[in-house]
Amino acid sequence: MLTIDSLSHRLSSYLEPAQISRVKHAYYYAEQAHSGQYRRSGEPYITHPLAVANILASIHMDHQSLMAAMLHDVIEDTGIAKAAITKQFGEQVADIVDGVSKLAKIEYETQAEKQAKNFQKMALAMARDLRVIVVKLSDRLHNMRTLGALPAEKKRRIAKETLEIYAPIAHRLGMNDWRIEFEDRGFSAMHPLRATRLHASLQQVRGNRKTLVEKIQAAIEMRLQREHIEGLVIGREKHLYSIYNKMRSKHKSFKEIMDVYAFRIIVEDIDTCYRSLGAIHNLYKPKPGEFKDYIAIPKENGYQSLHSVVIGTQGVPIEVQIRTKEMDELASRGVAAHWLYKSSGDDKPTSYGSYDRANRWIKRLLEIQQHTNSSVEFVENVKIDLFRDEVYVFTPNGEIIELPAGSTPVDFAYGVHTQVGNTCVACRINDRPAPLSQPLESGQKVKVITSEKSQPNPNWLNFVITAKARSAIRHYLKNQRHTESIELGKRMLIRALTNNNIHFEKLTGEHLKSLQDNTGCDSLDTMYERIGLGEIATVTITKILSPETSGNDNANTTSPITIDSADSLLISFARCCRPIPGDPVIAHLSSGKGMVVHRETCKNVSGLRSKNENISDISWSSTVEGEFLTQVRVEVKAERGIIASLATRIANTSTSIEGIQVDERDAEHSVITLTIEVNSRVHLANVMRSVRNMRSVESVSRPQN
Known part of the structure; x- marks a missing residue:
């Protein structure tokens, strides 16, 4: 059974006595804080922080991380404040503990939101001190090892979160041994029956493969000796979750995956890695396109190795990884190796790759x-x-x-x-x-x-x-929408005031403050934004300033709102009538969406007018830019290849086709509705003229709504 004394003995191999004393102090503090608390298994709660610290000791983490591991549940579970931990153990330890602790138990709408808030808090703490995530991962690792006492539903929830968040984080930090354990334990908790069956199949296959594995290993070792290369050759075993994932993602059977044999060669230096690769490629034929040099270009988590797939005797595929001892250490421990080398005092510059x-x-x-x-x-x-x-x-x-x-x-x-x-x-x-x-x-x-x-x-x-x-x-578009809605709202307000003989530039600070108060806006920009989004009608503003006004927002004015581009976030174009530059248009102010532009002849606009909806004059800028969607209705005689001929003819007018809909009227005639991009009515007229000249075309028109 693990005790603080046995842990102290383990720590003496790499920590100073004063540092070990600090870790023990943290243990006794946590033991007192958790007094009377028990885990679901019935053990005293302090056994969990002690086990977490022991996991960190196995990768030679520094004494402050071990102290934080002892104290990591104190803030969350015992009511002791961060300030008290800072006073006892220092700011750095308190910051790590606070980073690992969940947020105070406040109400959230969903479990997903609760988990997200806690992860977000931890991520921000990680940015200040990377040890936060290493302590959190060791906490999660011990929880995964002791899932047995939990109810099935909670087990699955923790396993799912582990597979979705913590295993990938361990992978990103280069901590491969932890990632594999997270994945296998998470898989067993999420899908116990599948894991059991896969494990049984794996045990059975291992026995059948043993002879061939030994034969390949002996051949590799003999070839390395012949080339005077000293190296350790290890047969690699695939872990359960890796096999399961490959079966699902690559739609392969268990037999197909297990037909590949994997070996790792560990040598002294980088030069020997490349010499070993040459020896292996002389022994077995390399498979084209299956070589990766992660030494020259390391993976994003700092992983370095040479990977090659070769074809052995009887056509057996063999995966080979070649790396140095240090690369192998880093592949297993990743970012944690930073503290390993710091504590041992070794001068190994590349050991900081994963950390950086x-x-x-x-x-x-x-x-x-x-x-x-x-x-x-x-x-x-x-x-x-x-x-x-x-x-x-x-x-x-x-x-x-x-x-x-x-x-x-x-x-x-x-x-x-x-x-x-x-x-x-x-x-x-x-x-x-x-x-x-x-x-x-x-x-x-x-x-x-x-x-x-x-x-x-x-x-x-x-x-x-x-x-x-x-x-x-998303951030840019949100800010752009905010800016555009303020600008549009201000233009709409000036226009409405001008129509009612009120000059915006003559409004005093008191007038503007009155508008803010009456519309419930905390600033003028907020008021303009809400006008631009259609949440406040300009007639409301004019009536505040001039109660006797008739609210005539729509009278003709010398400064109508203009459409400058097809890409405005606050001005959209109605799908019912699809207006394009040159069409007489009118705008409907829709709450939350801004201005929706219709053709003046659109039936929907007359319906909105009759309901006294927010209708506003709008016009096209003389410099309007962009491509606008519109539709062309083409009646044709049915013949082979007519759609292809039509598409080619339209493409020759420098026009993009966004959609084609075919309606067969009878055996000899069809109506084809094309959605195309044009920049003006002139452009559309050229397209329609070109289509009308086709032999099979009977009529071309623009649909009216």
């Missing part, structure tokens, strides 16, 4: 946090960021940028810098023009073309996959 990369990842978390509206959205973005394979692409200067598999040039642009992403307009991949939505592949050179006048396109959210890109685009 972890800090870069946490910096990225903070960027996501800044651009995220809610804690639940933050956690969802973090999950996307955690579950990913990487691709490695190059900037024009040769710098390597790591991105999730499936990333696009827009993700790349935001990976370089948020401002580069916000202003990107086009890209070149390997010096050739490419769409911004094209998935990137490792080894490609990417150049982003920017323009100061450009801004993020809402459509980018349909294909970007990095959390940083998604949150930055």
Whole structure:
């Protein structure tokens, strides 16, 4: 049984006596604080903090982390304040304990929101001190080892959270041994029957494979000896969750996965890694396209190794990993190796790779946090960021940028810098023009073309996959919408006041304060925004300033609101009539949406007018830009290939087709409705003229609503 004395003996191998004394002090403090508390298994509660500290001791964490492990549930479960811990054990220990502690027990709408808030709090604490997450992971590891006493539902909930959050975090921090244990224990708790059956199959197969594994291992060892290479050859076993995931994601049978044999070769230095690779490729034929050099280009968590798949005797695939002893240590312990080498005093500069990369990842978390509206959205973005394979692409200067598999040039642009992403307009991949939505592949050179006048396109959210890109685009669009609604609201107010012979520039501070108070707005900008969003009618404002006014907002004026672009966030275009530049138009002010523009002849507008809805004059700017969706109705004689001919004819007029709908009227005639992008009525007239000249076309018209 683990005791504080046995732990102290273990700590004496790498900590100073004074440091061990501090850890023991923390233990006795926690023991007293948790006095009378028991775990579900019936053991005194203090056994849990002691076990967590023991897990940290196994990876040689520093004494402050061990003290925090002893105290990690004190704030949450005993009512002792952070200030008391600061006074007893210092600010650093108190900050780690506070970072690991859940938020005070306040009411949340959902369990998901509660978990999200707690994770968000921990992520912010991680940014200040990376030891917070290492203590939290060791806490979760001991909880996973002692799940047995919990009810089935709680067991599954904890297991799900572990698989979705904590296993990927351990992977991101390079702590591979912990990740594997998280995954296997989480899998067994989530799917006990599947795990039991898979484990039984694995035990059976191991016996059948033993002879062949020994034969391959002996052949590799003999070849290394012949090349005078000293190295340790180990047969690698796949763990349960890895097998289960491959069976599901790659739709492979258990037999197909187990037909691959895996070995790890551990040597002294990097030069020997490459010499060993040459020896293996001379022994067995390498499989084309199955070699990865993670030594030259490490994974995002700092992992380094050479990976190759070779074909052994009788066509057996063999996976080989080749790495140094230090790389193997880092692959197992990751960021925790930072403290291992600090405590041992060894001068190993590369040991800090995982630590530095972890800090870069946490910096990225903070960027996501800044651009995220809610804690639940933050956690969802973090999950996307955690579950990913990487691709490695190059900037024009040769710098390597790591991105999730499936990333696009827009993700790349935001990976370089948020401002580069916000202003990107086009890209070149390997010096050739490419769409911004094209998935990137490792080894490609990417150049982003920017323009100061450009801004993020809402459509980018349909294909970007990095959390940083998604949150930055949403943040920009939200701020842009806010700015646009203020500007639109102010223009609408000035216009309404002018129509009622009130001059905006002559309004005094008292007038403006009165408007704020009467509309319940805390600032003028808030009032303008609510007007722009249609939440406050301008007639309300004019009546406050001039009670005798008739509220004539819609009279003709010399300064009507104009449409400058197709991409405004506050001015949208009605789908019922699809107005385009040149059409006589009118606007309906819809609450929360801003202005919805209709053609004047639209039937829906007459209905809104009869209900005395918010209708406003609006006009097209002389410099209006962008592509606007509209529809063309084409009646044709049915013949083979007519749709292809029609699409080709329209494409020749530099017009994009966004949708095609075919209605067969009878055996000989069809009506084809095309949704196309045009920039004006003149452009539309040219398209219709071109289509009308086709032999099979009987009539072309623009649908009226």
